[in-house]
Amino acid sequence: MRVQPIAGVRGPAIRALDPWLPGNPGYGRTHQLLSDSERARLAVISSVVRFKKGAEIYREGADADAVFNIISGVVKAYTQSPGNGELIAAFLFSEDLFGLAQEGRYVNSTKAVTPIEVYRIPIAALRGQCLTDANFEFHVIAKLCHELRQAQHHAFVLASKHTVAKLTLFLQMLAQLEFAKGGPVNEIYLPMSRSEIAEYVGASLPAISRAFRTLTTRGVLQVRNRQHVKIIDQRAFEKLANDRQEAPC
Amino acid sequence: MRVQPIAGVRGPAIRALDPWLPGNPGYGRTHQLLSDSERARLAVISSVVRFKKGAEIYREGADADAVFNIISGVVKAYTQSPGNGELIAAFLFSEDLFGLAQEGRYVNSTKAVTPIEVYRIPIAALRGQCLTDANFEFHVIAKLCHELRQAQHHAFVLASKHTVAKLTLFLQMLAQLEFAKGGPVNEIYLPMSRSEIAEYVGASLPAISRAFRTLTTRGVLQVRNRQHVKIIDQRAFEKLANDRQEAPC
DNA sequence: CGTGCACTTGACAAAAATCAAATTTTGTGG
């Protein structure tokens, strides 16, 4: 378990790779974009809200009156398709920002995957903050670039043909997330259910189950329990992630 | 053929849906985010460049020294995977922005799908522009939100299980693009090759070919020639796009 | 008018979706 900063004391935080500066310091490591004073100023206009696991934070199409910043826990952003099934567009983790809108309305629904604690920042106040602090906008841009890149990575996962490749890429994403925050790399924590993984990578639940089995059988992975897997053969793992077969021909 | 504004006179342009304002005026229509004076100021720091069809604009991993803004033509952003095949992350059209970087390097390669004409804006100058004009940053944020949403739509396309659904969603995207610019809706222009469509929607070239045939056979579509299709049965078309089967279970 | 490329079509094999049932886990109330 990890020591957590006391909520509400420091203020909202945004973590991302810097788009502009060539990344000499800590390549591939995300860092905190906001200064202490920025965080303090944001803290004034925001409130801390808690949601239980499974609670809906907002629904697609609702009036977007606030953006959210995760203090702790995991959130999923998803779209329910008219037909059957839903696609999870993104998993959001601590220091992520979500709730940006299109024409004043939220573009997808969000739910708490685990119990969460978030800052709720009214957009009116946020807009004021932007006018006051030009540098803050800059940070938001950085974060958006980062999210755009994540979305493109998601596209890679979805474009993979074989479920094993999808799963490997997904696990690799989680691993990099822990790495970016400075955690251990071979131990992966899975806050979401198998079925949510399936909805994210674009495969059926049975297919995911079988893919896990394939990876363990091949000795690449060890499933400690539902929420914890360990990478045994790091080389094979990365090989699988790279030798994926996305778009054919 | 379409009348084109004379290049270089007006300056860079960014078109998107507004994230914040509830869209009373022209719902679902994109509009120009930059004011004339902003465009004029950007014009000063940018240069017009032309590329032939198929020409590479920049390569993944190269030092990102400029961003680009399309005046006319179509660009593809793609990533070559180590194994086989490449995934097209996005098609970019006039008034789109591309070339935003991660840690100072471009995150994917770009090529001209058609002959193109672009503004090249050095990032150093752009950064200066941001410091001068706080409002400009705001517009960049708006554009990024828009691109993020496009990336999520791409994810939807990729997550579809059946190739016919993928193709329908793709064509719908192109149709909406024309709609957003005020063009006719049932006539769709395809600047890219079948194979590029395949690489975008995550299917094999034969699968795309068969999907086109299925749609024409069912009387939904009429393929005038390689670059022009017409939607015959608008209702069936939209039905296919919505009844898609993305993530199962 | 021929050459090359883009696309279409066909046959077959591989992978995954689906349906359905068995099994494990989790949560709840005693």
Add this chain to the structure above:
DNA sequence: CCACAAAATTTGATTTTTGTCAAGTGCACG
């Protein structure tokens, strides 16, 4: 702490779809 119910996951059998390979066909361009 245990028993039970509900939910999540695994497993199996079958069917559909698509990828693959390979051979045509047609259009475009020189």
